[in-house]
Amino acid sequence: xxxxxxxxxxxxxxxxxxxxxxxxxxxxxxxxxxxxxxxxxxxxxxxxxxxxxxxxxxxxxxxxxxxxxxxxxxxxxxxxxxxxxxxxxxxxxxxxxxxxxxxxxxxxxxxxxxxxxxxxxxxxxxxxxxxxxxxxxxxxxxxxxxxxxxxxxxxxxxxxxxxxxxxxxxxxxxxxxxxxxxxxxxxxxxxxxxxxxxxxxxxxxxxxxxxxxxxxxxxxxxxxxxxxxxxxxxxxxxxxxxxxxxxxxxxxxxxxxxxxxxxxxxxxxxxxxxxxxxxxxxxxxxxxxxxxxxxxxxxxxxxxxxxxxxxxxxxxxxxxxxxxxxxxxxxxxxxxxxxxxxxxxxxxxxxxxxxxxxxxxxxxxxxxxxxxxxxxxxxxxxxxxxxxxxxxxxxxxxxxxxxxxxxxxxxxxxxxxxxxxxxxxxxxxxxxxxxxxxxxxxxxxxxxxxxxxxxxxxxxxxxxxxxxxxxxxxxxxxxxxxxxxxxxxxxxxxxxxxxxxxxxxxxxxxxxxxxxxxxxxxxxxxxxxxxxxxxxxxxxxxxxxxxxxxxxxxxxxxxxxxxxxxxxxxxxxxxxxxxxxxxxxxxxxxxxxxxxxxxxxxxxxxxxxxxxxxxxxxxxxxxxxxxxxxxxxxxxxxxxxxxxxxxxxxxxxxxxxxxxxxxxxxxxxxxxxxxxxxxxxxxxxxxxxxxxxxxxxxxxxxxxxxxxxx
Ligand code: 3HC
Ligand code: NAI
Numbered sequence: 001x002x003x004x005x006x007x008x009x010x011x012x013x014x015x016x017x018x019x020x021x022x023x024x025x026x027x028x029x030x031x032x033x034x035x036x037x038x039x040x041x042x043x044x045x046x047x048x049x050x051x052x053x054x055x056x057x058x059x060x061x062x063x064x065x066x067x068x069x070x071x072x073x074x075x076x077x078x079x080x081x082x083x084x085x086x087x088x089x090x091x092x093x094x095x096x097x098x099x100x101x102x103x104x105x106x107x108x109x110x111x112x113x114x115x116x117x118x119x120x121x122x123x124x125x126x127x128x129x130x131x132x133x134x135x136x137x138x139x140x141x142x143x144x145x146x147x148x149x150x151x152x153x154x155x156x157x158x159x160x161x162x163x164x165x166x167x168x169x170x171x172x173x174x175x176x177x178x179x180x181x182x183x184x185x186x187x188x189x190x191x192x193x194x195x196x197x198x199x200x201x202x203x204x205x206x207x208x209x210x211x212x213x214x215x216x217x218x219x220x221x222x223x224x225x226x227x228x229x230x231x232x233x234x235x236x237x238x239x240x241x242x243x244x245x246x247x248x249x250x251x252x253x254x255x256x257x258x259x260x261x262x263x264x265x266x267x268x269x270x271x272x273x274x275x276x277x278x279x280x281x282x283x284x285x286x287x288x289x290x291x292x293x294x295x296x297x298x299x300x301x302x303x304x305x306x307x308x309x310x311x312x313x314x315x316x317x318x319x320x321x322x323x324x325x326x327x328x329x330x331x332x333x334x335x336x337x338x339x340x341x342x343x344x345x346x347x348x349x350x351x352x353x354x355x356x357x358x359x360x361x362x363x364x365x366x367x368x369x370x371x372x373x374x375x376x377x378x379x380x381x382x383x384x385x386x387x388x389x390x391x392x393x394x395x396x397x398x399x400x401x402x403x404x405x406x407x408x409x410x411x412x413x414x415x416x417x418x419x420x421x422x423x424x425x426x427x428x429x430x431x432x433x434x435x436x437x438x439x440x441x442x443x444x445x446x447x448x449x450x451x452x453x454x455x456x457x458x459x460x461x462x463x464x465x466x467x468x469x470x471x472x473x474x475x476x477x478x479x480x481x482x483x484x485x486x487x488x489x490x491x492x493x494x495x496x497x498x499x500x501x502x503x504x505x506x507x508x509x510x511x512x513x514x515x516x517x518x519x520x521x522x523x524x525x526x527x528x529x530x531x532x533x534x535x536x537x538x539x540x541x542x543x544x545x546x547x548x549x550x551x552x553x554x555x556x557x558x559x560x561x562x563x564x565x566x567x568x569x570x571x572x573x574x575x576x577x578x579x580x581x582x583x584x585x586x587x588x589x590x591x592x593x594x595x596x597x598x599x600x601x602x603x604x605x606x607x608x609x610x611x612x613x614x615x616x617x618x619x620x621x622x623x624x625x626x627x628x629x630x631x632x633x634x635x636x637x638x639x640x641x642x643x644x645x646x647x648x649x650x651x652x653x654x655x656x657x658x659x660x661x662x663x664x665x666x667x668x669x670x671x672x673x674x675x676x677x678x679x680x681x682x683x684x685x686x687x688x689x690x691x692x693x694x695x696x697x698x699x700x701x702x703x704x705x706x707x708x709x710x
Pocket of ligand 2: 418
């Protein structure tokens, strides 16, 4: 039994044929796979000895879906997906029962394939899902039509619109799976196939009993649309997915498939989908560091320590504990330690109350966090993350002490957000083991981890931290050692423009709303209030003597701080806050702004939301271009991922550099030049932006050709 495509194999186990998809690493439905399955079906249909068949994946998974790389190659507007739809009809029409046997994941086209089989069995650890919305598309091979027929309308809407995976146990309960198989999946699936061989093979497309009635379904679709508008704000794919599931309840199967295919094609050609596919591959690309090969030996991180149990240190200790790594948490004195531990307990208790974690999980994690004073116990750990106050002298003292107490080969990481890794490293006798691990606040929630490479940081230490990021549930991005690293260095100009805009008369809410409507998770002024306006104010006061008096700088935030308005923590900043930290506008601030801007002689004018967005976002882009050119980020994609996971940039816009590419760098450059003429030196165009714009190129295509600069 040989199939022409080498991506699909057929073997026999008595009267049961086993079709195996073998397209590593994830058995995506790349060209050759659907054809191979179709051929296999023909072979077994014609073989009178075969009574039933099992369809499974080789290697670590069933099928992770359509081949996403293929989507990028599609440039014309023709309708897509129909070939796969045809294959699935052929499977369903196969006179001999087909059993899909799932291990790992059956995602997207993988689940669609399984649903066209007559039965589905799975290992208890398997997962199924329709994650297409995360790529800005919807299922394109009848997933929105078959899933409600198996799982019911509510579950299908949830899965197709939100894209979350469903574990095997839940999939069994909702009707997607027919049986769970402990132990050897192939043997169990073959045994199952023997049991159903010769019996009528149920076709999913003909099972209409779970499709409900319009009255029953109406509230399901209404709530799903509301949720999509709130939780996936600005995206079209979730709403299209809901429409397609609704079509399954209103139309015959074939028409429903047609409806789905039209919406799928619309989504596939959207900017949203291009951006989200860029994000999918970008997330994986950032893990690849040209001069730190995959084979680089890793250091063991079996036990860790965190110095400082403040805002960041406590969160970082939770991150280690959540990943099952025991962690010492060190403070200067007992009251500080008690405060830190109380915060950790409160954080965990909130998660339990919200149903995100179980009591049992929290109990286990708390046992892994071992409080300590000074550096007691540090001689046994494999990695230390320092998170004490931001001050070079203090950091140097701490690192000198760590150098003294830690065993050789320990990774010494700092969570500093502004200080030089190299200077900190020089206070030790082992700078090759020193690295920056810049967590974002709240550390136990935010997924970004900037990993800062010092001049002497060893490749083993970098490779270990990149790997560790994944283990800790973070997205690690390697950056160079410049002031503010990548994320905060770009955030400076972004927030500077937001403040200038307010000082020029744009209105506080108008600035925040324009950027919120652009898709940012929060407006820049509200973000300042959340993080604390005093943080930047203190730094600016320290470095004031270095400022050029001829360059304009924003003043309103300094003045707010002088009035004790530090943001949420003091109940007032740009906005005022109630006990629950809910923001409302504060008429005092526009009045103060009027007084201050009059005194400073800043002309007031009407400012459009387009100008607000362009000034803030292009300030990010222009600084991003400098960072890229100077080699502090490896690729434009790395900057994009930093902004998506650390700064609430909308994923459906792909990140600031991707966004600029899509607008067109010539347009961006011209706008930046306009701002340069209007507002002066701060808007000097980055040379790389000018160069790429004049050559008609993009940031995505730009390679520094060297590793990240330390
Ligand atoms: N197409 C092409 N390449 C894929 C792929 C896919 N569907 N899924 C994964 N890959 C690639 C990754 O890019 C990566 O490549 P690299 O090694 O060169 O970086 C490699 O496979 C391994 O992937 P991961 O690093 O993500 O491996 P993990 O083990 O961590 O995760 C996974 C495996 C959970 C399957 C994860 O890869 C995943 O979620 N994949 C995407 C699933 C998905 O979105 N499917 C829907 C596709 S759209 C569709 O099916 C449309 C249909 O309705 C017609
Ligand atoms: P914090 O002020 O909340 O906590 C610092 C803690 O360090 C205090 O509890 C203090 O008692 C303790 N400490 C001071 N000296 C110590 C020593 N010698 N040994 C043990 N503990 C000591 O500060 P926060 O906000 O947690 O910041 C810590 C570091 O993280 C800083 O470098 C900061 O720049 C950085 N960071 C802060 C972020 C934030 O949003 N707060 C975000 C990312 C980085």
